[in-house]
Amino acid sequence: MALILVTGASSGLGRNTANALADDGHDVVIHVRSPARLTYVDDTARWKGVVVGDLAELDEIRGVARQAVEFGRFDAVIHNAGVLHSPEAVTVNTVAPYVLTALMDKPARLIYLSSSMHRAGSTDLELLAAGTASYDDSKLWVTTLALALASRWQGTSSHAVDPGWVPTRMGGPGASDDLAAGHRTQVWLATDHDVTPGTGGYWYHEQTQTPHPASQDKEFQARLIQVLENHTGVPLD
Numbered sequence: 001m002a003l004i005l006v007t008g009a010s011s012g013l014g015r016n017t018a019n020a021l022a023d024d025g026h027d028v029v030i031h032v033r034s035p036a037r038l039t040y041v042d043d044t045a046r047w048k049g050v051v052v053g054d055l056a057e058l059d060e061i062r063g064v065a066r067q068a069v070e071f072g073r074f075d076a077v078i079h080n081a082g083v084l085h086s087p088e089a090v091t092v093n094t095v096a097p098y099v100l101t102a103l104m105d106k107p108a109r110l111i112y113l114s115s116s117m118h119r120a121g122s123t124d125l126e127l128l129a130a131g132t133a134s135y136d137d138s139k140l141w142v143t144t145l146a147l148a149l150a151s152r153w154q155g156t157s158s159h160a161v162d163p164g165w166v167p168t169r170m171g172g173p174g175a176s177d178d179l180a181a182g183h184r185t186q187v188w189l190a191t192d193h194d195v196t197p198g199t200g201g202y203w204y205h206e207q208t209q210t211p212h213p214a215s216q217d218k219e220f221q222a223r224l225i226q227v228l229e230n231h232t233g234v235p236l237d
Contacts, residue, residue: 001025001026001027002021002026002027002075002076002190002191003026003027003029003048003071003072003073003074003075004021004026004027004028004029004074004075004076004077004078004190004191005028005029005030005031005051005068005071005074005076005077005078005107006018006021006028006029006030006031006078006080007031007055007064007077007078007079007080007081007096007097007100008031008032008033008055008080008081008082009030009031009032009080010030010032010033010037010038011037013080013113013163013182013183013186014030014078014080014081016180016182016183017078017080017183017186017187018030018047020183020184020187021187021190021191022046022047024187024191026191027048028046028047028048029047029048029049029050029051029068029071029074030047030049030050030051031050031051031052031053031055031064031068031081032050032051032052033052033053033054033055033081034052034054035052038050048071049071051064051067051068052064052067053067055081055091055092055096056083056088056091056092056096057091058091058095058099058232061091061095061096061099061100062099062103064096064100065099065100065103065104066103068100068104069103069104069105072105073105073106073107074104074105074107074108075107075108075109075190076107076108076109076110076111076189076190076191077100077101077104077107077109077110077111078111078113078186078190079096079097079100079101079110079111079112079113079142080113080186081093081096082113083135084135085135086131086132086133086134086135087131087132089133089134089135089137089138090127090128090131090133090137090138090141091131092138093135093138093139093141093142094128094133094138094141094142094145094228095128095228095231095232097112097142097145098145098225098228098232098234098236099232099234101145101149101236102232102234102235102236102237103234106153106155106156107156108155108156108157109156109157109158109159109189109190110146110149110156110157110158110159111146111158111159111160111161111186111189111190112142112143112145112146112158112159112160112161113142113160113161113163113186114139114142114143114146114160114161114162114202114211115135115136115139115162115163116162116164116204117135117136117139118136118139118140118142118143118162118211118212118215119136119140119211119212120136121134121136121137121138121139121140121141121212122134122136122137122140123140123214123220124137125141125223125224125227128141128227128228128231129227129230129231140212140214140215141224142160143160143202143211143212143215144214144215144220144221144224145221145224145225145228146158146159146160146202146215147160147200147202147211147215147216147221148221148222148224148225150199150200151199151200157195157198157199157200158199158200159189159195159199159200159201159202159203160201160202160203160211160215161185161186161189161202161203161204162202162203162204162209163181163182163183163185163186164181164182164204164205181205184205184206185203185204185205185206188206189201189203202215
């Protein structure tokens, strides 16, 4: 049995991921944007706990981290929460995963939600501080973060996952990918004892793919982390 945090778990892929983990007997802590979002959750009694905060606001991201720390060290943290449109996209999709990672106890496994659209993202990090980054940019940067952390801390693995274009509220009813397959890779990476590679993978439906070259570039990884540290005032140990 593992202790696992899933962000953005009130609906869509996050809820499906949390439900699957709970069904498998794991202790799941879910994150929701506001108490009102709990009305979307099937059964709050099944969760180990709930943390609340708007990941589009830096102060509330810090608050989510403080709440999460109270549960102790997680076996896995799944950074699922995401939004599609600017200006919130860069904060929710990139800044929030960075700040939560920096402020929380290091889990055994880190899993960050990417997108195939990250391949169209920009390496112009001035867009991050300016708040003008696109969804594609934010997903390139969170993918880069995931791969940068793959060998940073002993005892902590890190992966990025493309869940596919699935028919959630964000994906829309015209999405062509399999909704059920959209959460399976995250669940597998969070719990399976035989994941290869053990860290640093970019995954789609339990198979590795080649991400944007910049995400694997050590210099770009270092620049991204420096920009995130400067932007948030939160250092990464």
